[in-house]
Amino acid sequence: MKERLARLKAVRKLIKTYRIESQEALLGHLQKEGFMVTQATLSRDLKLLKVGKVSDGHNGYVYTLPGDDERQETERTYIHDFLRGYVSIDWAGNMVVIRTYSGHSDSVALAVDNLALEDVLGTISGRDNTVFVCLREGVTGDDFMRHMKECIPELED
Template sequence: MKERLARLKAIRKLIKTYRIESQEILLGHLQKEGFMVTQATLSRDLKLLKVGKISDGHNGYVYTLPGEDDRQEHERTYVHDFLRGYVSIDWSGNMVVIRTYSGHSDSVALAVDNLALDDVLGTIAGRDNTVFVCLREGITGEDFMAQMREKIPELED
């Protein structure tokens, strides 16, 4: 059972991370992650997770998780809130400090939390214009910035 839960978590992560067009491609990614499963097992997992396919806007279809469209819309809102409120980002080790415009610390911290970066343990919004971000052990400010730029390409250096 434990392996199944780990596999389901891996499937969700892969669908969120990569552009998965077929079960064959997903099986390849799972094998790279160390999961050896049959196509029939994968098919049951996808049904259990209620994975669907949506148009990629070109000539194909990609896998999507339930609520993914809503999540993407919310993520765009959080990106907008972050860009509107932040002034600068600095770090030391696995601690990041984001300076914000006055009164924007809550919305910037909420945005970081809701961008669902795996390496962020949590945020603390200051009283007015500062957000503290704690990263997982071994994750640096540079790693954090790389993840943020993936989510927010408009983020300035």
């Protein structure tokens, strides 16, 4: 879990520091930093960080990070979607069930996914009003709620 956060931080730093044109080049930089990751993992990291490519003004494209304002606005949108859609949260062991208003399960699941909590392995949106959240081994529902409240202070008990 901690390695992922360190890797994401390293990816941000590398993109800000170097002119990186490809995933292969970024993988090479990450290897020099001591991170051994697959191309698939790096692709997921880039998607999570919302990394894009922009023209370098010459013949190619380079990776770029979204601006802080854009990232904060996107995060606020997901938080708003979560708060608008959820009804209750309950858990047993490392399984969490979020009940939503009818038709809001997809947006609530997407919000949880995009908060990028290290505790969460993944979500499954039900057909209408339920989201299943699978937590990492050893992570409890109490841990999940504590981290959710750190991300979403408006979240009620």
